[in-house]
Amino acid sequence: MERKIGTVSRGVRCPIIREGDDLASIVVESVLDAAKSEDFAIRDRDVIAVTESIVARSQGNYASVDAIASDVHAKFNDETVGVIFPILSRNRFAICLRGIAKGVKKVVLMLSYPSDEVGNELVSLSKLDDAGINPYSDVLTLERYRELFGENKHEFTGVDYVAYYGDLIRECGAEVEFVFANNPKTILNYTKNVINCDIHTRARTKRILKEAGADKVFSLDDIMTAPINGSGYNAVYGLLGSNKSTEDSVKLFPRECNDLVLDIQKQILDRTGKHVEVMVYGDGAFKDPVGKIWELADPCVSPAYTPGLEGTPNELKLKYLADNDFANLSGEALKKAIEDKIKEKDGSLVGNMAAQGTTPRKLTDLIGSLCDLTSGSGDKGTPVVLVQGYFDNYTN
Secondary structure (H helix, E strand, C coil), X not given: CCCCCCCEEEEECCCCCCCCCCHHHHHHHHHHHHHHHHCCCCCCCCEEEEEHHHHHHHHCCEEEHHHHHHHHHHHHCCCEEEEECCCCCCCCCHHHHHHHHHCCCEEEEEECCCECXXXXXXXXXXXXXXXXXXXXXXXXXXXHHHHHHCCCCCCCCCCCHHHHHHHHHXXXXXXXXXXXXXXXXXXXXXXXEEEECCCCCHHHHHHHHHHCCCCEEEEHHHCCCCCCCCCCCCCCCCCCCCEEEECCEEECCCCCCHHHHHHHHHHHHHHHCCCCEEEEECCCCCECCCCCCECCCCCCCCCEECHHHCCCCCCCCHHHHHHHHCCCCCHHHHHHHHXXXXXXXXXXXXXXXXXXXXXXXXXXXXXXXXXXXXXXXXXXXXXXXXXXXXXXXXCC
16 A cells, blocks of 8 residues: 655653663664554664753763863963853853853953844844944944843843843853954954854854954863863863753763764664664754744754765655646646656756755754754653654655
8 A cells, every 4th residue: 555654753752861871772672662652663764863962961971160160261261251152041051151250250241233143132123223233333332232222131031141141250250341243353352362152153253363363262162172070071062062951060962972873773773674874963953933043052963873864855846847847747647757757866956947945955954953843842751753754755
């Protein structure tokens, strides 16, 4: 019988993961138990996706505020440090900022406006227009910002991040001065020592600052790259991708997880005879249409995946074929013509009009976004996602 279901994404419930747990075996058992419980079969090219959170937890990859402060102090001593372009997040950045503030005497906090890198607003574009402010050229002090825009609470969290970050820095024993600007070089008018906290533009920002005469420039991926007094660390991403764990610690992005995905893949093959793909995923790469927040606060969607997930989709647009190449066909004749066209596709379809609009993003970005939406970030209790039929097409 012809299969009538295409891609299916299932959240898989697992035990609560603790440091030292055999995560690969737990994931495999959880997926196989789910298949038995819900009466579905594991197939070749299914995708098992594991959220980065439980990978880092099983590794015990945590860092305290004091460890962060120690690393920052070793890099800057007691100098005034510019902290530029952080995102506005209690979960993603506030604990990191506490560590930074504890490691220096003064923080010059330079915030991008009207929003941060991932879309959290400090002030609306309409307010900028009404005030006649150009965010690309105008530099604002805290006093000028308040005079023009007053208090601005985040649409979803209700937090005024300017007040929140300022109080947090002072509570950690450091002085704070605010600057609102979008040109990285502006910070050099206040200090030559900088931590640039942007995520996806960090390499460019660091280059601009160094070329403009900065003395010391470190990105978040340069902090906590090695253990501090037995702490966790991430040699590649440092503090990037970290999340609040407690009021005094962060969970870092997982490290060295290639062995994990290969182990899960092998165990599934040994147990079922099926060759699945496996990936670790973090934030999905999508944008909220209401709050205008771009979800991707992690340095990448997937820090590890099996080789079969390399690449981008290579698909034809069915509606294009139906409306153009086969506009004179209908019913079974149309179905067969489209099936034949799909079977005939060979090599890359880049530049082919029939492939336009098929979103040629990385497979791991697309599947990771699907998994992030499936697992959620709250109390669903499904940190593993099984995706079936993703690589099917109309002919299967």
